[in-house]
Amino acid sequence: MITLSNIEKVYQTKTIETVALQNVNLTVPKGEFLSIMGPSGCGKSTLLNIMGLLDIPSSGIVTIDGQPIETYKDKELAHIRNQKIGFVFQSYHLVNDLSVMDNVELPLLYRSSISGSERTKRAKAALEKVGLSARTQHYPNQLSGGQRQRVAIARALVGQPEIILADEPTGNLDSVMGEEVMNILLDLNRLDGTTIVMVTHDENMALKTERLVRFFDGQQVSDSKLIANFQQV
Amino acid sequence: MIRHLFKLIWNRKKSNFLLITEIFFCFLVLFGVLSFIVYNVRNYTRPLGFKHENVWLLTMRPSTDSTAQNRQIVEQVIQRVRAFPEVDQASLISSNAPFSFSQMNNHFSYGDVKRIDSDVYEVQDEFKDVMQIQVNQGRWFGTSDDASHHEPVVINKALQRVLFGEEDALGKIIHVDDSTNFQVVGITDYYRAGSEFSAEDPAVFTRINLKKNPKYFANEMLIRVKPGTGIDFEEKMVKEISGIGKDWALEVATLEKMRQNKAKVTIIPMIALGLVCGFLILNVALGLFGVLWYNISRRNSEIGLRRALGAASGQIYRQFIGEVLVLATFGLIFGVLFAVQFPLLQVFQVDSEVYFIALAGAVVLIYLLTTFCALYPSRQAAAIHPAIALHED
Numbered sequence: 001m002i003t004l005s006n007i008e009k010v011y012q013t014k015t016i017e018t019v020a021l022q023n024v025n026l027t028v029p030k031g032e033f034l035s036i037m038g039p040s041g042c043g044k045s046t047l048l049n050i051m052g053l054l055d056i057p058s059s060g061i062v063t064i065d066g067q068p069i070e071t072y073k074d075k076e077l078a079h080i081r082n083q084k085i086g087f088v089f090q091s092y093h094l095v096n097d098l099s100v101m102d103n104v105e106l107p108l109l110y111r112s113s114i115s116g117s118e119r120t121k122r123a124k125a126a127l128e129k130v131g132l133s134a135r136t137q138h139y140p141n142q143l144s145g146g147q148r149q150r151v152a153i154a155r156a157l158v159g160q161p162e163i164i165l166a167d168e169p170t171g172n173l174d175s176v177m178g179e180e181v182m183n184i185l186l187d188l189n190r191l192d193g194t195t196i197v198m199v200t201h202d203e204n205m206a207l208k209t210e211r212l213v214r215f216f217d218g219q220q221v222s223d224s225k226l227i228a229n230f231q232q233v
Numbered sequence: 234m235i236r237h238l239f240k241l242i243w244n245r246k247k248s249n250f251l252l253i254t255e256i257f258f259c260f261l262v263l264f265g266v267l268s269f270i271v272y273n274v275r276n277y278t279r280p281l282g283f284k285h286e287n288v289w290l291l292t293m294r295p296s297t298d299s300t301a302q303n304r305q306i307v308e309q310v311i312q313r314v315r316a317f318p319e320v321d322q323a324s325l326i327s328s329n330a331p332f333s334f335s336q337m338n339n340h341f342s343y344g345d346v347k348r349i350d351s352d353v354y355e356v357q358d359e360f361k362d363v364m365q366i367q368v369n370q371g372r373w374f375g376t377s378d379d380a381s382h383h384e385p386v387v388i389n390k391a392l393q394r395v396l397f398g399e400e401d402a403l404g405k406i407i408h409v410d411d412s413t414n415f416q417v418v419g420i421t422d423y424y425r426a427g428s429e430f431s432a433e434d435p436a437v438f439t440r441i442n443l444k445k446n447p448k449y450f451a452n453e454m455l456i457r458v459k460p461g462t463g464i465d466f467e468e469k470m471v472k473e474i475s476g477i478g479k480d481w482a483l484e485v486a487t488l489e490k491m492r493q494n495k496a497k498v499t500i501i502p503m504i505a506l507g508l509v510c511g512f513l514i515l516n517v518a519l520g521l522f523g524v525l526w527y528n529i530s531r532r533n534s535e536i537g538l539r540r541a542l543g544a545a546s547g548q549i550y551r552q553f554i555g556e557v558l559v560l561a562t563f564g565l566i567f568g569v570l571f572a573v574q575f576p577l578l579q580v581f582q583v584d585s586e587v588y589f590i591a592l593a594g595a596v597v598l599i600y601l602l603t604t605f606c607a608l609y610p611s612r613q614a615a616a617i618h619p620a621i622a623l624h625e626d
């Protein structure tokens with residue numbers, strides 16, 4: 001469970017001060033599939049970074065499973081990110097000099113308990129889930145945008161995290177592929193109980209989730225349970 | 234993780250090529266300079282085989298060409314010199330006294346071993362006492378050899394090794410030319426007269442026998458004086474000798490002074506090479522530092538990503554140090570493959586051990602250097618804020 005209370009994030013540059021988030025109060029219970037919508041620049045990515053312990057708010061409190069994150073050291077935060085959180089970034093962030101397989105294995109590399117062969121096995125399974133078994137030895141620049149997006153998703157789920165933070169995971173996919181990715185996420189949520197927070201610009205995708213929070217100019221403007229739709233799917 | 238780093242470097246081999254090449258050349262230069270230094274230092278630590286303290290070299294230049302007369306004067310001079318109470322012993326020597334700039338050599342054959350180059354030192358019986366030579370096997374030559382059919386010689390163990398190998402050298406006859414045969418009467422351990430940095434080269438001492446050889450002339454004389462004897466005596470001695478050899482030019486130098494002069498011939502190039510090498514390394518270090526820094530700044534988003542996926546900042550630090558070590562390893566693999574050719578092919582006549590010490594030293598230095606250059610950029614990499622790094626891309 002992630003809770004954000006009174007979160008404010010201000011980006012301070014030499015000349016301007018940007019308020020990216022303001023007075024955000026949000027609780028994401030375990031197992032929820034939450035979608036976030038809002039115009040460009042309203043602070044969605046910033047919010048995901050804070051939830052994912054990549055960034056700290058200017059003020060306010062973030063807790064993960066009840067523990068305020070200020071109490072953790074850098075090493076412990078890294079450990080939590082590695083064990084509990086899977087990221088899908090808006091711009092994929094694949095390492096171009098590593099093969100698809102190695103990219104997907106990357107989170108497991110930071111888990112000392114997993115052997116090399118186990119890593120490969122899990123990465124293969126994750127790639128299979130996103131339908132990329134045939135591309136394991138390719139390099140990111142040999143893939144289409146949609147394929148890269150799927151590699152990024154495979155990487156997010158390879159470690160079987162409790163929480164997946166996905167920043168427009170279907171943004172670069174055609175509608176068919178988008179559906180497929182959405183189904184993967186829905187399966188993860190329903191079958192494995194993975195908590196998912198997804199930023200999207202696609203109303204249809206958002207409507208498939210359990211709860212939709214809308215942002216405008218760094219503030220929550222609406223928070224609606226879509227539980228009825230969610231169960232229908 | 235190490236496999237991951239090798240993979241990463243290997244996949245980036247194109248962009249890392251320059252860096253690897255730089256490390257490769259830096260290694261070769263270090264290897265060369267270290268070989269030179271190790272060679273000299275190793276020689277330096279070996280015994281010279283003689284004691285040069287309190288020994289003076291008297292050089293006499295006759296004013297006329299009259300050999301018979303000059304010879305007579307030299308004989309008088311040496312008698313006079315030996316008679317001084319301040320003098321322990323004195324011996325004529327061919328022009329290759331210890332630490333002098335001249336050499337005299339010949340080649341010798343024995344059995345199947347042909348044409349071995351060796352320094353030849355013509356000395357008197359008294360030379361052993363003047364230079365305090367230790368004869369390990371057999372004996373030094375002396376008046377008992379006057380009757381000998383062959384010319385008695387003392388050789389050093391370096392010559393013994395190459396000429397006779399495992400065989401006992403004592404008593405062996407070395408045929409020199411139609412009229413001359415050497416007979417080995419004694420073997421010394423070391424005799425490295427060139428300089429303190431000279432290798433242990435083969436040496437043979439032949440006997441100056443003034444009685445048997447009325448025309449022999451040598452114009453250099455080694456004189457061992459009593460400890461504490463100084464410039465006063467030198468002046469007195471020169472004055473007296475001038476009385477014997479009228480108009481002869483006389484020159485006295487201490488072997489200690491000559492040792493210092495001769496040592497400079499090696500030390501100065503060693504320092505110069507060391508400096509050049511130092512500058513080169515500084516250059517390489519700066520280059521390396523710059524490239525590493527640049528590489529890391531280019532990889533901001535990758536660093537952010539790794540942090541997001543669970544790398545602690547210490548792990549990023551170690552990764553970058555590790556990458557540099559892997560890079561260095563690639564450069565060193567090529568460098569070592571190249572460098573081992575020297576001992577394998579025996580390019581110069583230098584002990585393989587010298588090369589191996591230099592090789593190990595150069596490898597260690599390269600690792601230290603690259604690690605040192607990587608410390609700061611890696612710390613910068615570790616300090617990168619993940620959210621900002623991910624945002625930049």
Ligand SMILES: Nc1ncnc2c1ncn2[C@@H]1O[C@H](COP(=O)(O)OP(=O)(O)OP(=O)(O)O)[C@@H](O)[C@H]1O
Binds near residue numbers: 011020040042046090
């Ligand atoms: N590192 C930063 N430094 C300065 N300003 C920043 C930084 N990151 C984000 N911002 C600003 O904060 C605001 C919110 O940015 P954010 O990336 O969260 O938007 P977003 O909702 O994800 O937009 P998009 O839908 O286009 O991805 C923007 O005005 C942006 O300019």
Ligand SMILES: [Mg+2]
Binds near residue numbers: 044045090167
């Ligand atoms: Mg965004």
